[in-house]
Amino acid sequence: MNTQAATAENYLSINNIEVIYDHVILVLKGVSLAVPKGKIVALLGANGAGKSTTLKAISNLLRAERGDVTKGSVEYKGQRIDQLSPNELVKRGVIQVMEGRHCFGHLTIEENLLTGAYTRSISRGELKDSLEKVYHYFPRLKTRRTSQAGYTSGGEQQMCAIGRALMANPEMVLLDEPSMGLAPQIVEEIFEIVKDLNAREQVSFLLAEQNTMVALRYADFGYILENGRVVMEGDAEELRTNEDVKEFYLGLSSAGRKSFKDVKHYRRRKRWLS
Amino acid sequence: MLYREAGQFKTSYAADQQLFPIRQDRIGLLLLLALAFVGVPMFASEYWFSAILIPFLIFSLAALGLNILTGYAGQLSLGTAAFMAVGAYAAYNFQLRVEGMPILVSFICAGLTAAGVGILFGLPSLRIKGFYLAVATLAAQFFIVWCLTKFPWLSNNSSSGVISAQNIEILGYAFDTPRDKYLLVLAIVVLLALAAKNMVRSTTGRAWMAVRDMDVAASVIGIRLMRTKLLAFAVSSFYCGVAGALYAYCYLGSVEPDGFSLDMSFRILFMVIIGGVGSILGSFLGAAFILLLPIFLDIALPFFAGLFGLPFSSATVSHIQILVFGALIMFFLIVEPHGLARLWQIAKEKLRLWPFPH
Amino acid sequence: MSKQIGEVILDLQNISLRFGGVKALTDISFDVREHEIRAIIGPNGAGKSSMLNVINGVYHPQEGKVFWRGSERRKMEPHMAAQQNIARTFQNIALFKGMSVLDNIMTGRITKMKSTFLEHALWFGRARQEELEHRKKVEEVIDFLEIQHIRKTPVGRLPYGLQKRVELGRALAAEPKMLLLDEPMAGMNVEEKQDMCRFILDVNDQFGTTIVLIEHDMGVVMDISDRVVVLDYGKKIGDGVPDEVKNNEDVIKAYLGAGH
Amino acid sequence: AYSAEQFFPIPSYRVGAYGANGQAFYGGFIDYLNYVNMKDKGVNGVTLTWEECETEYNNAKGVECYERMKGKAAQSAGPIHTMSTGISYALIDKSAQDKLPLAMMGYGRTDAVDGSVFPYAFPLVTTYQMQASAIVKFVKDKLGGSLAGKKIVYLYHDSAYGKEAIVALNAEAGLNKFELVQIPVAHPGNEQGAQWLKIRQEKPDFVIFWGWGVMNQTALKAAQKVGFPRDKMIGSWWTGSEEDVIPAGEAAKGYMAATWNVAGKQVPVIADIEKVVYGAGKGNLQDKGKIGTILYNRGVSAAVLSVEAIRKAQDKFGKGKAMNGTQVAWGLENLDITDARLKALGATNLLPTIKTSCSNHEGSGKVKIQQWDGAKWVPVSDWIEGNKGLIHPLFEASAKQYAKEKGITPRDCSKEK
């Protein structure tokens, strides 16, 4: 099934990594994937498949949760990065937006955004420009700029978290469920932003997303993860038209979209899980 | 695959809700109890009884009390020793002033008195959280000890505030040897530990843990924060109070208010944290660790120094002892921030898989 | 569909809620009828979650009245809502992280347990019996939500989606008359959303539970809700059956966007 | 080859807040034991051996140490010195039960002076109450022979230790008609601003001062800060060591304190220890500078009495044999250290003369007052004995109450010999 291998220059590649939490819980059982330069790659899969874990393995945030990469390697621009600290990674342009928002509750929205630029040594003017750029993307944040993030609504926090990452001027963004809790309009907007950054500034994205429909519309390439293994991969287009994907991840049957009201209470086993 | 649960199916919820659903645990515990009640009294020396086992049990009980409050209900407290002091002085006064009160009843009353005081000092917890509360409980620590030294009535007008525990007699039998005292303490501790285990696995415990983990959510699902927190304070202080009474009656024999110092409160807190916050077993493991480690170092260090002919003076040895103690605390936290109990659990999980890595 | 939408059981009149300078809700009125699925939608920060918080007493609005089953409700504490059989899930998961799935769901039944801590300590009589009884109920919920396999897992270790499901389980365990769901399907894929919808519909159907639902997935909202209220910047801009709302100009402008 | 050994269990402390005090005291104690071994080959040929155990000045640890060493002490046991009131309280019943002699020199349970109730506890040489009484006597002399109408402030560590002296001072105040103002200081006593402002306001004629650890330096500094003359302050013997005054620097000059043992190397036995023990490289102290300090000499004095008790016991129960606890207790109860004996020991002026008995486990009740001249302690009085007639009945009453609480039948001292 290895179809992508030789496409563009592999910016980020993960080779056969295995992750264990708490010394005993094996979560990733040999995951390999690659993000070519300037592309958007979607990482799909059910709850608990290991998407977040994969992203954290890349950005080296696992250790803080007592998880360990026990096998395999992670490379970025041809260099191994599995031993680098998150700070180093951000400096090299790799940044993660964590699942579940993680804003700094006691800081105001604006201070949150400013901390995002911590690794950049830039002038006040540039900082202001970056800030304006984020406000431009998320006007809602501007109206709440002086509120403590802890008191803002779920969606506002989500925007804040994404905006904060953008402040670092990244080259490679690992987005964990960016659409969660956002109004449909904003979801579209966020993906537009992704597209925009991707097109204009060549930023690459690896996004773990549950909103498969949108994700596959914007992504160039997709991986499907189940139970800690990659079970399917391919061009976004290809995946979008795959019958299994359609049925299980897009909720489309041959008869088109089914109303949520009418789904029956049964589950078909996914063939690839046995 | 030493520690295998496979094949142990539960056919009823009752069976699944047993104290120890896994057979190995059950057998292990029974063996342990048999050892504690029968084996130890036959073989242990007096030193073991009065210098190790009795204080171990008493501190375990106090740690258990604190663990209920801090580990289960999430209210950090630094005043444990003061509640023990309340227990000790209350027991003394009940014995002294109520003619013919059986000693066990005195212990219970001591616990209840401590519980009352605990509720009083628990009141602020309704508004104050986290480390703020911890520092506030220091008020209890200092205030209670001060009261005990200032109101001579409490120590039967002893000029120094020191009290000497009366002799223990239950149904005409005098508990005066270390072994007798050990058995008495053991019985009380086992009963109370069992009660604690029962509480934490039932609604009471779940309410505590809910408040600990997220009190807003807890209140939304119908838990009354005030009642739950105060109950935790009361039960915890009860345990500490009984521990304090035992400390006076079965361990030291005579106590002074200053003996229940902040230092002791901290020591008990160490036990809870090192043993495992929110674990009954952890309270025991922690007590053993914090109590035995210094003794071990005290014996081992001079021995090793002698072995290698190092010219350590006594002072240096003592200093190294403290230093190593601190280093080991940090070491264990780094290895497992959730304490020895968690380490034990992980070991069990590994054993379950053993000899296969996954 | 066999269910009968009944009387108004919750009526909110002219609710206004402010936090300092922030007006979270301004003069909002709407009602909820028995057995219906009532959706609240609106852009981020519109005040939806705040609305739920008003309903179950976490926030106290500065103005306005709340009528519960016809009588006005004075200031109330969160735990009273539970006693009135209102259960709820949260937008940012509020499970008890240190407890297992089973224990979390058991806490949902806490208002129904009568035994005291002393009985618990002795594990005797009523305590024991209650524990078994409620365990049975809870197992039903677990079966219903198909989370048998993670019964004993500490919730902190669960992936996000499952946590959401457990949270629903905790709310369901209370056998509520009214269930407040704050974005129960965020972070789920379509298949899981389908499951979730199924659960919600079943609860609504089988137990007649009234449901107030906040959700951003318009597919879900339009498909399963009976009536939808739309908020924007703390103001109500629409209220009605899904089709009506879908075609409301204001709503399209403020929330749905052109795509829908 | 087998030779008899006399074992000393030593629950000592060398770390923590009071570690410095412990180091000097136990250093002196062990040095003397070593000295006896090296110089005289032990007591009548019985080698002295010992084991140390760190208590950190903590009651529970003290008990653990005691229990640990008690097995060894069952055969032969020198007096146990805990140098901690708390620990000695915790051990008092146990040691009686185990028949091991517990020495409490200048601390501990003072009503144990009444040996009829406390056969195994020995508040040797002198007690807080007798000391307080002696200090009052000294002050009285200083103030021209009468205290009537004078004002004395008693500034004390607010603990069992500090409160012990109050009964005695109250009794003295009644007798001598002076006004006693009690000012407690909360543990640890590193803040005394309020107290000293109060003292400044009270304008007392003297301040009697009962501190421990950091409280001592702080008091001296605070006195300086409010301009209270240091030579109107007299401390107890736990407030009068080098460790207490050196940290206060200049502020300590002129300050006086009571002691039952003098400082300095002019005491022959101290000089000899330095020569014999340290000369052979067997000294216990890391820092030789401590030799001859108050607490070091106090440790030596404790060891001297302990060894004397063993010698006395051997006289009765068999020379050249190791003595068990009961025998040593008998020795402690029948000490008779005269000036001549002190001289023979090279301990002239190190200690007052002592004569103990069943009904008097204290044996002396005398103290000397010394003054800090900025570099060393200088004695400024002769041995002063407290008012025994006033104080000892207090002990008896207290001991009686204890006996009642505990159900102890006191020995009849008139039958002891």
Added chain:
Amino acid sequence: MEFFLEVLIGGLLSGVMYALVALGFVLIYKASGVFNFAQGAMVYLAALSVVGIMEWGAPLWLAVILAFAIMTAFGIATEKFVLRKLVNQPPIALFMATIGLTFFIEGLAPMIFGSDPRALDIGIVDEPIPWILDNWNMVISKFDLIAAGVAAVLVTVLALFFQYTRIGRALRAVADDHQAALSIGIPLQHIWAIVWGVAGFVALVAGMMWGARNGVQFALTFTALKALPVLILGGFTSVPGAIVGGLIIGASEKLAEIYIPPVMQDLFGGNFGGIEGWFPYVLALLFLLVRPEGLFGERHIDRV
């Protein structure tokens, strides 16, 4: 009245001394959300290093510089060997680690520098200023005034640092959420090393002031106990809170020690002095009932 004023001023000035110690706590709490129990021990270590090095023959200025180097090295080592491995762990685990650290220091410091209490002479005598004494009959010492000045400077510098620098902001972020801070590239390691270094410096200042005042000895570790109520009153996260809290605690504790015991004595009989041990705590506790986050502390956010 005069006496009242004298006590009040004396109290305020001792409050400054408490604030000096409290500052160290605030620093570390702000940077990691952790209550650093070892602060008292650090004060001890710092002061002991100074006198210890002076005993080896160095002049005061050199000893201070070397002690500062020691404290910095110590901060870096703490980060490297302990804190780094406890990122994102529950605060109580970190708290416990700082207790472990306390023991470590308490064993190590006297082993190197000796445990005897010693005097530290920094050239300022702690005697009443004669002019004030003569004209106002009040005892105020130069030492206290200088201590107040030092505290004022420290507080100002630190407050500015937190409010206006990038690192200051990053610190507050770290305290909120370790993992999120890591994820946006805040170098937790460096920041912690820096903060512990600065906390070491504050401990050095506090150690020298307290050491000069009461002598350098183990009991310096107890200064922490005086700082805690100051801390809760001012708010764990506020630098100015430390100084304000210090003043309030200092003044009220001294006044209480003078004026409350006589009242209690009338009520119950007996001597009720020595309330300084608990009074500040009870005061702080009562205060918290009104403002659970202290005077200037950050509100605890719990939102659902």
